[in-house]
Amino acid sequence: MNCKNCNNTLRESQKFCDECGAKIIQNRLKPKVLVAQVNEQFLCVDNKFLRTFIHLFNKPEMVIVSYIDGTRKKYIDVLQYFAIALTLAGIQLFIMSTFFKESLDFQSGFVDGLNSSSSQKDNPFKNINTDFFSKSQSILYILFVPFYAFGTWFTYYILNERVYNYTEHIVINLYYNAQIIILTAVFGTLFAIIGVEYYIVSLALFIPTLLYLFYILKRVFKDTFWAAFLRFIIASFIALTSMFIIGIIITLLFIILSI
Template identity: 30%
Template sequence: MNCRNCNTSLRTDYSFCPDCGAKVIRNRISVKNLLYDLIERYFNLDNTFLKTLWHMLIKPHIVCGGYIAGIRKKYLNPVSMLAIALTSSGFILFLIKKVAWDSIDFSSISYAQTSTGGSGTEKIISATMEYSSLIYFLYIPMIAFAGFVVFNKKQYNYAEHFVTAIYALTSFSIISTVYQAILLLVNPQVYIDTALIYVALMIFFCVYVSYKNSKFSKTSLLWRVPTFLLIFFMDYLGISMLSIVMLFLTGDISIQDFVPKN
C-alpha cells in the first residue's frame, strides 16, 4: 500500500509514514474512530493541548519563549489554541443566547444601562455578542502592544509579543470555559453581572504572562502593571467607541436608545 498523503510505498505493519510522518488510515470514518481521534488528540495525559494549558498557568515563559525560540513540537501552536478558544467561546455564546437569555434581568445590569431601561440594555448586549469574535480578535493586538511597550526586556519584536498575547488570551478563555458554562446553567444573572470582573481577570492573567516572559524584577511591577493597564485601557476605550459607531452604522442600536425618557 502507499501513503495517501505523499504516495510513498509502505509496509503493511507501518502505523505512520516514514517519509511524511502521516498516520496510516486503514478504516473508513465512523463515529467511533472520530471520537477516538478527538480524545487521543486533546485529552490524553501526554498530549500537547493539556500540557500547554497547564504550563501556561505555572510557567508561561517556557511555552511562549519556547515557541518564539523555535520549539514548535512540545506545545500546541498559537493558531490551534486560537481555533480551540473561538470554538469554546462559540459554545458559551450558544448557552447565553439559547439557554440563559430568558433568565437574565437586563434592567439590573449597571454597566450597560440606557435611557430605555432593560430593553435597551438587552438590545446593546445582544448586538455586541454578534461581533464577539471580532472583539476577541481585537484584544490580541491591544495586549501585544501593551506588552511590547512595558515588558520587553528580551527585545522581542511586536509579532513575537503577538504570539504571547494569543497564548495568554486563549489559555484563559479555554480554562475558564467550564466555569462559565456551569455559571450560565446555574445562575446566568451572576454571569452577566460579573462580566467586567471576568474581563479584569483576563487582563491580569495577560499581565502575569507578559511579566513571566520578560524576566523583569518584581519591584518594577509597581509601575509596569499600572502602565500596562493604562495602555490597554486607552486602547479599550478606542475599541469601545469604534464598536458603538459600528453598531450605529449597522442599525443595531439607534440614538433613541440613549434619549432620556420624559
C-alpha cells in the same frame, strides 16, 4: 510513499514526516480512527491540549517561549489553541442563548439599580441592547489581541528591553487571550446553570484576568515583582488608550460617512 501534507518522500516505517512533522495517516477515516484521534488530542491524560492549558498556569514561559524559539511539538500551536478557545466561546454562547437565555439579559437585575437610581429620561442604560456584543464576541476577542500586543511590545520597546518583536508579542497575547476565553467560557456556562448572569461573571473575572497578564509578563520576561508590575500597568494603559483612540477614529469616520 509521500507525505500528504508536504509531499516529502517517506520511508514505509515512518510515523511522522521529518520535513513538516505531520503524523502519517495510513488508515482510511472510520469512526474508530476519529475517536482515537479525538482521544489523542483532547481526552487522554497526556495530551497537548491539557498540557498546554495547565502549563499556561504554572509555567507559561515554557509554553510561550518554546513556541517563539521554535520548539512546537510539546504544546498546541498558538493559532490552533486560540481557534479552540473561540470554538468553546461559540459553544458557550449557543448553550446560554438556547437554554439559559435569562443569564444573557443585561437588563435583568444588573441594570435595574441603575435604572431606578436616575431618571428614565436621562438614563443612558435605558435602551441598552447587548445582542451585538453577544453575537460578535468572537470578532471582539480577535480584535483585542493586536491592541494587547501593541501595549506589551511598545512598553518593552520604550524601556529598551527589546527581547521580542511585535509578532512575537502577538504570540504572547494570543496564548494569554485564548486562556482567558477558555476560562470565561467554562465559568460563564457553569454559573449560568445556577442562575448567575453572564455579565456578573465577566465583571468578577475582570481583575483576575488582568492580574494573569501581569503573571505571564513576569514569568516570560523574568522580571522582579515590581518591575513586572510597572510594565504591566504601562502596557495596560497603552493597550486601553490605543483601543479608545481607534474607537473614536472609527466612530468619527462612521459619522462623517453617514452625513
